[in-house]
Amino acid sequence: MNKSQVQIIFDLDGTLIDSKDEILSAYAKVLLMIPSKKHFDLNKLNLGLPLVNVLNSIYETESDILRAKMAFANCYDNSEFQETKLYPGVKPLLTNLKSEGYLLSIATNKRIIPTKSILKKKGLIHFFDEIQTSDKSEQIQTKTEMVKRLATRSNIELNFMVGDSVQDIEAGKASNTITIGALYGYENKSLLLQSNPDFLVNNVPELENIILCYEQAK
Helix, strand or coil: CCHHHEEEEECCECCCEECHHHHHHHHHHHHHHCCCCCCCCHHHCCCCCCHHHHHHCCCCCHHHHHHHHHHHHHHHHCCCCCCCEECCCHHHHHHHHHHHCCEEEEEECCCHHHHHHHHHHCCCHHHCCEEEECCCCCCCCCHHHHHHHHHCCCCCCEEEEEECCHHHHHHHHHCCCEEEEECCCCCCHHHHHHCCCCEEECCCHHHHHHHHHHHHHC
């Protein structure tokens, strides 16, 4: 199989980058500006969800959600992302896969502005042929909708979906991709196991072996 017909779709947060501290810091700043009446644990927020979904779990009124969304975007989008780190082995992995001729794409619940900013600041933007984000269409896209858009691109014969969440694996299965669960990410490991991905990896370097071996076997 021609490698240019093989696409690897990556989740971003918890798969390629560890952005948890940066995101939590931004939410903490927003909460100082716009206090919430709800009782919740900031450290237990599902950071893999789109921004509006997270804010719905924090605030009670539409006006507070709208104000918080604007405040978060202003704070987070203008960050230098110094607290956001690449997982060990990410750049070598992407460099090797790209040099082999694979198509690399991203499907993330992040918004397009911070996604591109992070990829540029971390020196990753040039690796990716296509980037799908939650706000890339007029309505908020689900992870499944993003992955389906990518998986059905023309001239692609084989797709992999790599992610750390149940949502990633479910999106991959709904789009007939080979699913790879990243155990090193944010998701509860038992939940990720229950989602039954085709493969599991404990770290980034293991990804390349799985992709190369599977594709060569085909």
